[in-house]
Amino acid sequence: MTTEAPAQHQVVSLSEWIAAGKDLLQKEKEFTRARDALSAARRDLPWVKVESDYVFEGPDGPVSLSELFDGRSQLIVYHYMYAPGWDEGCIGCSFVCDHVDSARQHFEHHDVAYVAVSRAPLAEFQEFKKRMGWSFRWVSSAKNSFNYDYGVSYRKEELEKGPVLHNFTMQKLSGEEQPGLSVFTKDADGNIYRTYSSYERGLDLLIGAYNYLDLTPKGRNETGPMSWLNFHDRYED
Known part of the structure; x- marks a missing residue:
């Protein structure tokens, strides 16, 4: 497990953070609607x-x-x-x-x-x-x-x-x-x-687990697909 702190990042005031979060929320809502539409298209596939x-x-x-x-x-x-x-x-x-x-x-x-x-x-x-x-x-x-x-x-x-x-x-x-x-x-x-x-x-x-990681500052933090991954009974800690 790597425990290095995330790289230095932009730091702003609370009001600026709320404004940026509001902009991101609109993108998240667009993504949710797009995902719902994709799920509907998946259900509409011919069998x-x-x-x-x-x-x-x-x-x-x-x-x-x-x-x-x-x-x-x-x-x-x-x-x-x-x-x-x-x-x-x-x-x-x-x-x-x-x-x-x-x-x-x-x-x-x-x-x-x-x-x-x-x-x-x-x-x-x-x-x-x-x-x-x-x-x-x-x-x-x-x-x-x-x-x-x-x-x-x-x-x-x-x-x-x-x-x-x-x-x-x-x-x-x-x-x-x-x-x-x-x-x-x-x-x-x-x-x-x-x-x-x-x-x-x-x-x-x-x-x-990926959905959780995608919410964090480091994200998936991979050098390649699943590069950090191990069987759950083989993590050293």
């Missing part, structure tokens, strides 16, 4: 029907995508980066998932189910989940094509050929695993639809 009958490996045995809704009509899937053979999960994904259990106490009572999905076999990340102290549902897609179909896992030979489709664009990737989030809904007849997916910086929305 695509899920045709594959995905079955995952869960702690209690095989579980289908439909069963992951757990009686609700909406499902959030976090694509957690944990490939076969890894000793521990992605540190950035862990940062995201540290925010889940408290939030889901509320959204699970508002018709939204949640699950994390990783490509590693279930047994490979059970101890890591226990170490992190998480209680949300986490299943394995090791025996299906889910990760590949949703643009978060890529075969080495695919990447070697050149650009692949990721985050709605063709781009060259350096890693076989990528983080992401997908949202689904299920109708009264049991049909499942993909309604939304997000990748890369789009996942910032899920990180409450």
Whole structure:
């Protein structure tokens, strides 16, 4: 942890500070309205029907995508980066998932189910989940094509050929695993639809700690994306 004082900054009278704050408040209100409009546009996106009958490996045995809704009509899937053979999960994904259990106490009572999905076999990340102290549902897609179909896992030979489709664009990737989030809904007849997916910086929305840091004089105080970050059980203090 770095504890250096913030760099010297402009200091003004209280009346000048209130005037500056009033100007900023107008920008914040504009941002809030723009965010509300973006959320509405997200809800208005067309849906695509899920045709594959995905079955995952869960702690209690095989579980289908439909069963992951757990009686609700909406499902959030976090694509957690944990490939076969890894000793521990992605540190950035862990940062995201540290925010889940408290939030889901509320959204699970508002018709939204949640699950994390990783490509590693279930047994490979059970101890890591226990170490992190998480209680949300986490299943394995090791025996299906889910990760590949949703643009978060890529075969080495695919990447070697050149650009692949990721985050709605063709781009060259350096890693076989990528983080992401997908949202689904299920109708009264049991049909499942993909309604939304997000990748890369789009996942910032899920990180409450960043929202707090963005309010402070130093902000995120990073030399690169998440450069200061550690697993929550490895901070020295």
